[in-house]
Amino acid sequence: MQSRQSVDLSAYPDLIVIMLGFRVSSLRGLASLIGIGKELRSVRENPPEGLLAHEQCLFALNHFGIRQYWRDLESLESFTRSAPHSHWWRDFAKLGRGAGFWHESYARSGAMEALYANMPGAMGFATFAPPLAPDGPFLTARQRLTLGRA
Template sequence: MQGKSTATAGQTPRISVDPSGYPDLVVVYLGFRVTTWRGLKALLGIGKGLNRIDRVKPDGLLCHETVIYGLNHIGMRQYWRDFESLEAFTRSEPHKTWWRDFGRDPAGSGFWHEAYRRSGGMEAIYLNLPKPIGFATFAAEQAPVGPFMTSRQRIAA
C-alpha cells in the first residue's frame, strides 16, 4: 500500500486516501446473476471479456476488482477517471456487442449496474433479475425510456 500508516507498535495499520486528484471519478458496481443452467454458459462466455479488461485496461479505467455476491452472483467494482471514459468503453467492442446481445436474449441470467459520480449523481439499470437489489429495493421504479434511456441521462437526472 502506498502512503503512510498511522499504526504504532501493536496497532492495526490504518490509512486513508485523498481522491481530490480525481474530481470526475465514477465508481461502478456491476453484477451478473445466473438464473438458469443456460446462464452458467453465458457467465463463462463473458469471463473472457472480463479477463481482457484485467489484462488491457481501457483508457480511463483506474481499477477493476472482482466481487463475489453469492454462489450464482458475481460482480465487479470499477473506478473510472471520468464519465466520458466509462461511456467510451461501453460504446466500444466487445462491450457494445455484448450489451446489445444481452438485451435481446439474457440467456438465463440477469445483469445490473449502479454508477456513482464523485461530483454528484447516481444511476442504475437492472435487467432480468428474479428480485430487486440495490437501489431497486427502495427507490421508485422508472422505465429506462425517454429521459431515462441511457446511463448519461439517468445520472444527470
C-alpha cells in the same frame, strides 16, 4: 498492530464508481457468464483508457460482481460504446434468458443511477426507490445521472 489509511482523491474530481452484477438462474445463464469471462480478463489485463481499477467479487454462488473506478464519465462511455462491451450488451439483450444483469453508478459529484435487467427481485436502489423505465429521458446512464440530480 492495526493499520489505518485514507486516500487523496483530489486528482480525480470526475471519478465514477460503477458496481456491476451478473446473476445466473439457469445453465443457459451460466453459459452466458462463461462466455464473457475471457473478455473480462482482457479488460482487467489491458485496461481501456480511463479505467483506474477493476475488481471482481462474488455476491453469492450464482451472483458474480465487478467494481470499476473510472477517471470520468467520458472514459466510461467511450468503453461502453465500443467493442467488446457493446457486443456483450447486444448479446445479453438477445440471449439474456437465464441470467440477470444490473449496474449502479456513483459519481463523485454525488449523482447516482442504476439499471436492472431480468433480476428476480429488487436489489440495491430498487429496494427503496420507485421504479422508472429506462427510456425517453432516462435511456442512458448519462441522462439518468444528470436528470437524477434535478
